[in-house]
Amino acid sequence: DIVMTQTPLSLSVTPGQPASISCKSSQSLLHRNGKTYLYWYLQKPGQSPQLLISEASNRFSGVPDRFSGSGSGTDFTLKISRVEAEDVGVYYCMQSIQVPPTFGPGTRVDIK
Amino acid sequence: EVRLVESGGGLVKPGESLRLSCAASGFTFTSAWMSWVRQAPGKGLEWVGRIKSESDGGTVDYAAPVKGRFTISRDDSKNTLYLQMSSLTTEDTALYYCGNSYYYWGQGALVTVSS
Secondary structure, three states: OOEEEEEEEEEEEOOOOOOEEEEOOOOOOOOOOOEEEEEEEEOOOOOOOOOEEEEEOOOOOOOOOOOOEEEEOOOEEEEOOOOOHHOOEEEEEEOOOOOOOEEOOOEEEEOO | OEEEEEEEEEEEEEOOEEEEEEEEEEEOOOHHHHHEEEOOOOOOOOEEEEEEHHHHHHEEEEEOOOOOOEEEEEEEOOOOEEEEEEOHHHHHEEEEEEEOOOOOOOOEEEEEEEE
């Protein structure tokens, strides 16, 4: 199975400041079709996961443009340009290039 | 609007069975690959399995911990996804989410396995 790691595992951010989360996979997530099968989710407290970014860098419908995804191969980053109070929760990366899809351990983000 | 509504959760004893349902709306269910993921209390997300659309063969894949015990099926006439769980253990206690591929997730159904 592909192992997904995330750093840091927790993050405390001042509102209005940027934040960045790293995700690394044990194998390349670049498919021969040219797509990169890396997703980012946010699970707000008491809610189900919501998709933020698909295919490493495609912002999902309705996701604010302060969220951006980048990276390739095995190294990926989620950036929040200016953190807002509603961004608190646990962020997960997930790969789906190989079965079983696997998730990172999650990064807990809270507000200072 | 995409809606995924899980039902059928509850408290069962080890060794017993339970079936979860997921009613889907707001998208073309027949062409969607549908998934189940779970989240044990206070833990991260774990993929359970996925069923492809019938047009893509209807193939089902399972995570190793549930293979042989869980069965995923779909009824395209009812826009409903199922998760049949048998030989449940305390390790299966979790909130179970159904998903439209990996884009949308329901609110979850809680399964508690305890004697």
